[in-house]
Amino acid sequence: MPRHRSEPSRAPRSSRSIAAGITTAIILLAVAGLPSRAAAAAPARPNVLFIAIDDLRVEIGCYGASHVTTPHIDRLAASGMRFDRAYVQAAFCNPSRASFLTGLRPDRTGVLDNTTWFRSRLPDVVTLPQLFKESGYQTVRLGKIYHGEKSMEDPKAWDAALYPKGTERGGRGEGRNLTGGEVPWCRWMAAEGGDEDQPDGQIAREAVAFLSKRPQKPFFLAVGFHKPHDPFVAPAGYFEHYPLDELKLHRDPPDRAADVPFAIPPRGWKTAFDKFSDRERREFLRAYYACTTFVDAQVGKVLRALEDFGLAGSTIVVLLSDHGYHLGERGWWNKNTLFELTARSPLIVRAPAMRAKGQGCSRLVEFVDIYPTLADLCGLPPPAGLPGRSFGPLLDDPAQRWKDGAFTQLVRGRVAGRTVRTERWRCTEWDEGRQGVELYDHEADSGEYSNLAEDPKHADVLAKLRAQLRRAFQPEPAKVRQDAGE
Numbered sequence: 454m455p456r457h458r459s460e461p462s463r464a465p466r467s468s469r470s471i472a473a474g475i476t477t478a479i480i481l482l483a484v485a486g487l488p489s490r491a492a493a494a495a496p497a498r499p500n501v502l503f504i505a506i507d508d509l510r511v512e513i514g515c516y517g518a519s520h521v522t523t524p525h526i527d528r529l530a531a532s533g534m535r536f537d538r539a540y541v542q543a544a545f546c547n548p549s550r551a552s553f554l555t556g557l558r559p560d561r562t563g564v565l566d567n568t569t570w571f572r573s574r575l576p577d578v579v580t581l582p583q584l585f586k587e588s589g590y591q592t593v594r595l596g597k598i599y600h601g602e603k604s605m606e607d608p609k610a611w612d613a614a615l616y617p618k619g620t621e622r623g624g625r626g627e628g629r630n631l632t633g634g635e636v637p638w639c640r641w642m643a644a645e646g647g648d649e650d651q652p653d654g655q656i657a658r659e660a661v662a663f664l665s666k667r668p669q670k671p672f673f674l675a676v677g678f679h680k681p682h683d684p685f686v687a688p689a690g691y692f693e694h695y696p697l698d699e700l701k702l703h704r705d706p707p708d709r710a711a712d713v714p715f716a717i718p719p720r721g722w723k724t725a726f727d728k729f730s731d732r733e734r735r736e737f738l739r740a741y742y743a744c745t746t747f748v749d750a751q752v753g754k755v756l757r758a759l760e761d762f763g764l765a766g767s768t769i770v771v772l773l774s775d776h777g778y779h780l781g782e783r784g785w786w787n788k789n790t791l792f793e794l795t796a797r798s799p800l801i802v803r804a805p806a807m808r809a810k811g812q813g814c815s816r817l818v819e820f821v822d823i824y825p826t827l828a829d830l831c832g833l834p835p836p837a838g839l840p841g842r843s844f845g846p847l848l849d850d851p852a853q854r855w856k857d858g859a860f861t862q863l864v865r866g867r868v869a870g871r872t873v874r875t876e877r878w879r880c881t882e883w884d885e886g887r888q889g890v891e892l893y894d895h896e897a898d899s900g901e902y903s904n905l906a907e908d909p910k911h912a913d914v915l916a917k918l919r920a921q922l923r924r925a926f927q928p929e930p931a932k933v934r935q936d937a938g939e
């Protein structure tokens with residue numbers, strides 16, 4: 454049973470009259486269509502538990518990676534829906550988060566680097582948590598949701614916010630920098646102390662404490678875990694899941710052709726990665742996986758609290774990572790590319806009334822769809838003009854026909870990279886093709902190693918996909934500075 458009362462929207466936008474707000478809501482609902490069945494049968498005002506993980510690629514148990522220990526996320530997937538083709542709109546932190554938290558694509562937010570605050574470009578945009586706050590929800594942020602603790606945050610979004618820092622003890626332990634210090638972030642540590650000596654353990658503790666109060670008002674609880682983002686620090690016990698000599702290293706096909714010039718960031722880090730010994734590669738993998746299992750344990754505590762305090766039946770759970778990651782593929786050990794490894798990201802959704810619990814969905818969804826989906830499931834009118842589409846209907850019937858493309862973008866210097874993924878193909882253009890074009894057939898080449906863009910046999914499909922890119926993006930590349938990393 455839902456624990457909260459159904460109550461009317463408390464706060465239409467301050468700049469509008471109540472009547473104008475209601476009229477707008479009616480129009481928007483008409484435009485958006487009827488709510489999905491999953492929304493229609495749900496509690497009138499379900500809570501939202503929004504779990505954002507940082508830099509977690511699609512290599513966890515429920516996605517078929519049995520060598521990575523993630524029992525709690527797996528359990529969530531078993532009671533919700535695992536999206537197998539979910540794509541971020543930018544493959545590093547700030548641009549991706551600014552996109553899915555505003556529901557706008559990066560070329561619309563103007564945020565394509567880690568230093569631009571979205572409100573400097575879009576001062577009046579209504580963000581996802583802000584929509585819930587203005588609709589009468591209690592909104593709480595624990596840890597990293599927007600990029601950065603304060604400078605990139607959204608004060609309009611939250612009733613309460615906390616950014617735990619961990620303890621001094623949690624910052625001590627055994628470890629090393631894998632590049633001899635050349636790349637400062639590239640280090641791991643098997644830390645002293647327990648989970649709650651780490652920021653993520655404290656975030657989980659605070660989330661459990663919030664839920665233990667059995668909130669009577671509908672809530673939007675955003676829980677932002679930092680790991681497995683670098684530096685790869687987790688309590689030492691988590692490293693024991695992954696003995697070094699049992700870790701399997703990735704090897705690119707030895708005869709593969711060179712990547713187009715901007716495919717991998719042309720910076721110094723790659724030089725350092727190229728010097729890795731196999732021992733260092735294994736240490737990197739162990740640390741990343743240890744951090745993944747550590748985060749999974751924190752997720753488990755929060756999910757358990759939902760059950761323990763009687764909130765599971767009235768709470769929508771969304772679990773995502775802000776983008777994927779390379780673990781040695783193409784010699785790269787980071788994010789910020791336009792390959793499947795970084796554009797694809799874990800996304801799991803559990804809604805109380807959904808019909809297809811425990812299923813996977815192989816239809817294309819984009820992270821800009823999350824905003825309209827949560828608005829749909831909670832009966833809130835989303836702002837006009839969002840490019841995404843509620844995937845609520847997929848929660849009831851994941852096999853139905855859906856989107857025909859998912860788009861991701863980045864900028865390197867003044868060169869814009871843009872990619873589209875269909876259910877079969879990936880097509881990428883750099884500087885609208887002047888700096889390279891890539892075409893990969895996922896039916897034959899899931900690693901995207903064989904670029905078919907020059908193959909005359911595929912000229913027709915290439916032309917079609919390039920036209921799809923033209924329609925999706927502004928013609929002028931965004932002239933913004935781009936930082937790799939973070």
Ligand SMILES: [Ca+2]
Nearest residue numbers: 507508546775
């Ligand atoms: Ca990230």
